[in-house]
Amino acid sequence: MTTRGSRRDPVKERFWRDTLQRREASGLSVREFCARHSLAEMAFYSWRAEIQRRDRESGQSTLRSPREPRVRAKKTASLKAAPPASRPQFLPVAVTNVAAASPVEIALPSGVVLRVGHDCDRRTLRTVLGAVLRNMEAPAC
16 A cells, blocks of 8 residues: 555556455455455555545545445355356366376386386286296296
8 A cells, every 4th residue: 555645556556446346246244355365454444445535535436435334245155146256267177198198117127118008907917917027036947
């Protein structure tokens, strides 16, 4: 927040104006809103007072005065009725089959390398590994 006579930060002021409007539209108390959005209550109240002061000085009236009664919005479980600020945000996700492109390689101490594809079942792998290991333990002829 800025004090009188110091330079204003338009980005901060826009953020707090938007935040104050979202809080009004949410129907939440200041405490609930600040907790949900990780905001300090004191910063919220300070900026609300500062913006109201700025609006009075410039002749604007964009926010309700502290003495005006607040109308709480009905709380509803439906996401359709929730204000846009409280709706969950989703991003598109693409799932790829990485296992199909990268087989597992098993390097044995003898230098033998087994490459096991993604379509190999557990039973077959156990049988092959058992045979290879038994063969390694057998005395050389």
